Amino acid sequence: MKPTVHDIASEAGVSLATVDRVLNGRPGVRAPTRERVLKAIEKLGFVRDVAAANLAKGRVYPLTFIVPSNDNSFMAALRAEIAAQQARGPLERTAISVTTVPAFDVEALVAALDRVRLEKTAGLAVVAIDAAPVRDALARVVAEGIPVVTLVSDLPESERHHFAGIDNEAAGRTAGSLMGRFLDGRRGRIGLVVGSLEVRDHRQRLEGFRAALQEFETDLTLLSPVEGRDEPERVHALVTQMLRDEPALLGIYSLGAGNRGLIRALSEQARKQPLRVIAHELTTHTRAALEAGLIDIVLNQDAGHEVRSAIRVLKAQADGQAVIAAQERIRIDIFLKDNLP
Amino acid sequence: MKPTVHDIASEAGVSLATVDRVLNGRPGVRAPTRERVLKAIEKLGFVRDVAAANLAKGRVYPLTFIVPSNDNSFMAALRAEIAAQQARGPLERTAISVTTVPAFDVEALVAALDRVRLEKTAGLAVVAIDAAPVRDALARVVAEGIPVVTLVSDLPESERHHFAGIDNEAAGRTAGSLMGRFLDGRRGRIGLVVGSLEVRDHRQRLEGFRAALQEFETDLTLLSPVEGRDEPERVHALVTQMLRDEPALLGIYSLGAGNRGLIRALSEQARKQPLRVIAHELTTHTRAALEAGLIDIVLNQDAGHEVRSAIRVLKAQADGQAVIAAQERIRIDIFLKDNLP
DNA sequence: CTGTTAGCGCGTTCAC
């Protein structure tokens, strides 16, 4: 059967405690003794039973999540996923506490981050805002020795250990690449709806979209982006106006949130020629719009994956174990009405 | 802290053994005693520690996989994923044995299935062939009380407990829906390359593709499908001929394997007008073709997910636990060159 | 520096 610490101990002629010290890289073992143990491990092909180790340790990981109290469906889904993992805490040996802060509120976020430093948390996951004070506050948390993962929205210049989210530039390119294939050979205009160009994610998506579209030799013109602030009402007004003012409109790329407004605007108009629409995040609203044919494509990041990945990374980091970054990459999902989950 | 069996025992005023009997639904407990225990469990919100339970049980799940010894990249990837899980056996408390049988060989598969019945396996995962003798052999395995999961290729009329694979009709619809958007308003023809129309998966993809494409009001004509038998050489010859004979060809949907041949044929021709190509399974070849612009879209099923899902389902089935089917659904991945993992 | 020992939460003989 599978070799155990006992087998290693007797093979190496030492006691369990010594084996344990070597296994966990703790001090108090002379080099030659350590060598003997390592050789025994090698020889017997020992693999430690993580479940048993955790059981013995009885360790729990107190983790902190800081997320915006945003009203949109995606953030709600994210919070729901965190709550789900919170409920699984006893099973996963985690104790997750969640702090919500007003969206886009730098000061509130900084205050929350500074509060985290006082708690004895084993790791922090935070939806970052792209601002210098946030970067500094994050640095202070890291300086405290607390592992930090940015969630959904990154802050690459900061000291965060990992980012659990999608490559937004690639997402934009994907949208542009699809739109280019949809409208190849046509002549007309494409509308762009963003949340805010001050948000890094949105800027990156926009860049990627433009770059990918340029590779097609088309007579397509991009309208200058309108900012919907991720608010359905505002998006509704902007899109309605766009549809009225631009008879040659062939497509719309909505790269922010607030798609309820987009969908309402689309359903209110009655055009003869089809309009190709690409949006982000699969929610009840965008799903219904896909099924109704109002939206062609939804690009999605799986909030559940992001949350679970963040937890895995934080636990590994807390234990000083390396993570396989490639394995934690969050994929860009593409949904049509035909491959909905 | 988390309540344990000890807490339940003292709360209910019984011993650990009695609690255990109730927990595992074993006989030897009077109804009133059982009630007291259940009430205590309810009251304290007890959730049993699966890891500790497994540790105590020392249980291992001997699982059997039967897969075709096919030469194509997808099956190779599938076998690699199984091997990877095999290596993780000690950690996951599984002991996986793999049997390979010649592809499309009904007799060999039936023989392998009948051999499984003699082993004391805790579960079987098999890439099915759509044939009556296979269905009967599967029924015999199920009759033996062995949980069975079909992998990649299903056999719905059989007694299998679960299917770990994609909805091929939906995959076909997805391809058709994309092709329709790519070529909307054009006039021309679309080529179809299948492996074999005797394979259920391929028939389903074809059906889905046709159905989705019909929803577009286009002047597109579907050529009758050519059968490449999943062999690169054959596919190469067929596609080369198609490209020569059909000057009005606008797109190709390759719904089987052997895409090496497709890619070679595409790279050898030099057309002026772009050709929209959709294929299945992300391999080193199709990935390179995406990046080179020879293929527009690759639909993919994640072999790793399929294998891991099959294992989870088999273990659950062996323990008589229900699985959340929705959670085990294998998604249809869509890849462009822009969102490659 | 190294060894002994007592658990972690649960399952499973055995006696009673």
Add this chain to the structure above:
DNA sequence: GTGAACGCGCTAACAG
């Protein structure tokens, strides 16, 4: 019917 006691593989005090 019910309970006490031991062990799964590993960690963590404590001794030595």
